[in-house]
Amino acid sequence: MREKLLRIENLKKHFGSPSGDVRAVDGVSFEIFKGETFGLVGESGCGKSTLIRTILRLLKPTSGSIYLKNKDITNIPKKYTNFLRKQMSLVFQNPHSSLNPRMTVYDTLSRPFLIHKITTNREETTVEIVKILKTMGLQAEHMIRFPHELSGGQKQRIAIARALAVEPEVVFLDEPTSALDVSVQTKILKLLNKAKKERNLTYFYISHDINLIRVVSDRIGVMYLGKIVEIGDVLKVYNKPLHPYTVGLFKSVPEPDPDKKITEIPLVGEVPSPINPPKGCRFHPRCPHAFEKCREIEPELKPVEDGRLVACHLY
Amino acid sequence: MPSIQQQNEINGHNTMNNLIEIKNLIVSFETEEGKVEALDGVEFQIEEGTIHGLIGETGCGKSITGMSIMGLLDNNALIENGEILFKGKNILKYSEKRLQREIRGNEIAMIFQDPASSLNPVFTIKNQMEEVIRMYQKAGKKEIVKRVMEELSRVKLPDVDSLIYKYPHQLSGGMKQRVMIAMMLSCNPSLLIADEPTTALDVSIQAQFLKILNDLRQEMHMTMLYITHNLAVISEICDKVSVMYAGRIVETAPVRTLFKNAQHPYTYKLIHSVLGVENNLEDLEEIPGSVPRLINPPKGCRFHPRCEEAKEICSKEVPKLKKIGEKHFVACHER
Numbered sequence: 006m007r008e009k010l011l012r013i014e015n016l017k018k019h020f021g022s023p024s025g026d027v028r029a030v031d032g033v034s035f036e037i038f039k040g041e042t043f044g045l046v047g048e049s050g051c052g053k054s055t056l057i058r059t060i061l062r063l064l065k066p067t068s069g070s071i072y073l074k075n076k077d078i079t080n081i082p083k084k085y086t087n088f089l090r091k092q093m094s095l096v097f098q099n100p101h102s103s104l105n106p107r108m109t110v111y112d113t114l115s116r117p118f119l120i121h122k123i124t125t126n127r128e129e130t131t132v133e134i135v136k137i138l139k140t141m142g143l144q145a146e147h148m149i150r151f152p153h154e155l156s157g158g159q160k161q162r163i164a165i166a167r168a169l170a171v172e173p174e175v176v177f178l179d180e181p182t183s184a185l186d187v188s189v190q191t192k193i194l195k196l197l198n199k200a201k202k203e204r205n206l207t208y209f210y211i212s213h214d215i216n217l218i219r220v221v222s223d224r225i226g227v228m229y230l231g232k233i234v235e236i237g238d239v240l241k242v243y244n245k246p247l248h249p250y251t252v253g254l255f256k257s258v259p260e261p262d263p264d265k266k267i268t269e270i271p272l273v274g275e276v277p278s279p280i281n282p283p284k285g286c287r288f289h290p291r292c293p294h295a296f297e298k299c300r301e302i303e304p305e306l307k308p309v310e311d312g313r314l315v316a317c318h319l320y
Numbered sequence: 321m322p323s324i325q326q327q328n329e330i331n332g333h334n335t336m337n338n339l340i341e342i343k344n345l346i347v348s349f350e351t352e353e354g355k356v357e358a359l360d361g362v363e364f365q366i367e368e369g370t371i372h373g374l375i376g377e378t379g380c381g382k383s384i385t386g387m388s389i390m391g392l393l394d395n396n397a398l399i400e401n402g403e404i405l406f407k408g409k410n411i412l413k414y415s416e417k418r419l420q421r422e423i424r425g426n427e428i429a430m431i432f433q434d435p436a437s438s439l440n441p442v443f444t445i446k447n448q449m450e451e452v453i454r455m456y457q458k459a460g461k462k463e464i465v466k467r468v469m470e471e472l473s474r475v476k477l478p479d480v481d482s483l484i485y486k487y488p489h490q491l492s493g494g495m496k497q498r499v500m501i502a503m504m505l506s507c508n509p510s511l512l513i514a515d516e517p518t519t520a521l522d523v524s525i526q527a528q529f530l531k532i533l534n535d536l537r538q539e540m541h542m543t544m545l546y547i548t549h550n551l552a553v554i555s556e557i558c559d560k561v562s563v564m565y566a567g568r569i570v571e572t573a574p575v576r577t578l579f580k581n582a583q584h585p586y587t588y589k590l591i592h593s594v595l596g597v598e599n600n601l602e603d604l605e606e607i608p609g610s611v612p613r614l615i616n617p618p619k620g621c622r623f624h625p626r627c628e629e630a631k632e633i634c635s636k637e638v639p640k641l642k643k644i645g646e647k648h649f650v651a652c653h654e655r
Contacts, residue, residue: 048522048523048524049522156610157610158610159610186377186378186549186611187377187549187551187590187593187594188377188589188590188593188606188607189607189610190593191593191601191604191605191606192606194601194604195601195604195606198601213522213523214595215523216595216596216597217595219595220595220599220600220601221601253524254523254524256527257523257524257526257527258523258527258552258597259526259527259530259550259552259553259555259556260552260555260596260597261551261552261554261555261579261591261594261596262555262579262596263555263575263576263579264576265555266555266556267527267530267531267556269531270527270528270531271524271527272524272527272528273528275492275494275495275525276522
């Protein structure tokens with residue numbers, strides 16, 4: 006039995022707004038096992054980033070529970086969140102804004118070691134920093150550089166190094182390559198893979214790029230309008246998506262091959278507002294298979310076949 | 321002795337159906353740090369009725385190329401050399417006034433990445449569409465409203481009757497982008513320049529948008545310059561593609577040739593660094609290093625510091641774009 010590292014139960018995060026509550030994350034449950042990469046895919050506004058921030062307790066959950074190694078951290082007081090930062094770290098989307106422009110790479114990377122008292126003196130810190138820079142394919146000489154002296158890809162590697170420095174249980178990656186060019190993306194993905202093997206890490210990877218999620222993940226979840234609609238092993242989901250949204254989403258991705266073109270529109274209409282989501286199944290207004298029940302009753306995420314969870318009345 | 325036509329074909333200038341020809345365009349910018357050589361001898365032609373893709377990574381000069389055609393470059397830009405022949409006339413020589421009167425809107429129109437910033441937030445869709453139509457055509461009030469409706473239905477926008485009274489913030493990104501297309505098409509331009517029109521959109525909305533463009537192309541025999549960094553989108557809608565790197569065109573080819581038989585080392589690596597349905601991380605190519613800064617770009621071929629096949633000549637001489645196959649041009653010393 007694999008060790009459950011993180012368990013999320015019916016987590017909700019609503020934001021108040023003049024026109025009603027924005028239900029950004031609206032009842033999400035899933036688990037992350039030790040040593041795996043869990044990929045979460047969904048279009049903009051589906052609540053992926055809010056979900057990550059809520060789990061990391063950067064946002065206060067509206068309701069639901071978060072368990073880290075069977076310890077309930079949902080309502081952990083603010084003064085103890087420092088403990089969480091060592092267990093779970095985050096890499097942001099945009100490396101140009103997530104690094105302090107006035108701190109050298111050494112300063113930036115020494116912070117986690119000092120704050121969490123991992124090293125006791127300067128020499129030790131330096132040794133650790135050189136080590137982590139090597140993991141990310143950088144050299145010791147990069148320590149004295151400022152962010153503006155680095156390329157976008159190098160900056161993101163520093164941001165990843167910072168996240169790995171605390172030897173966290175789970176690393177959250179929020180679209181770490183979407184601000185970078187494709188030629189640089191490959192390098193980052195390969196380094197992330199290498200670091201995972203070397204340090205026996207667990208990743209929680211979110212992205213809107215479906216092919217990217219496919220190559221980095223072991224298991225994936227598909228999110229739509231604040232809910233997870235399907236969870237399963239990555240290859241099984243790709244080879245045979247079950248939820249109609251997953252089917253449409255995968256078909257929408259253009260293939261870099263002029264002989265394979267999208268011939269008909271896979272998903273009609275647009276994502277409804279999370280302020281007033283459709284009654285019943287949230288996907289029913291865009292679903293080609295919708296029937297009476299879909300308009301009335303919200304489907305639960307339930308096991309369908311070999312470890313696959315799907316929230317759809319068809320199954 | 322080959323005829324002029326044949327001669328032109330040999331040189332790649334099939335002047336017969338080229339709507340626009342860009343020749344040796346050199347554009348630089350004066351900045352505090354020094355001169356930025358943004359475009360260095362950009363050259364390509366767009367045939368009438370085709371969609372021509374312009375692809376490259378951030379900062380390679382693809383948007384500057386689009387802006388040069390529209391005559392919308394910033395004040396610190398200097399056009400050092402080159403010609404932009406539109407229907408045989410060099411529009412680079414046109415005055416601002418003449419460009420505005422004869423070219424922009426009615427001959428060449430452009431849509432941008434972010435539709436939200438292209439539309440005016442304080443006017444309704446109807447107001448803004450009417451203004452555009454009125455600017456270029458003489459028509460009565462009723463006729464104009466009818467035209468607005470027609471154009472909007474052509475891009476498959478739903479509920480046009482109520483939609484025209486809405487303000488931009490009431491529409492989603494995909495709908496705004498469709499309004500932009502409708503607005504541009506309402507002036508019947510000969511050439512439409514689209515600068516990353518789907519980058520701000522989700523994949524499902526992007527698929528809808530590309531389908532509409534593909535349909536419109538069939539219907540209207542549209543000529544388009546499609547600027548993007550997304551190879552998959554290029555393969556979806558383009559007929560011919562030019563690949564840009566650090567201010568230069570490195571390869572131009574019909575889309576199928578480019579994807580199956582890329583010749584320039586950069587093009588090859590770029591195509592093989594994109595994830596498709598079947599390939600895995602291990603199959604992907606990496607390009608070592610990063611895109612050079614254009615203040616002091618590498619001498620010779622600008623790609624040579626990152627190129628595995630680079631020889632001595634590559635760091636000395638600028639490779640010329642030469643013909644290596646049917647409509648296939650490449651700028652590399654090794655080809």
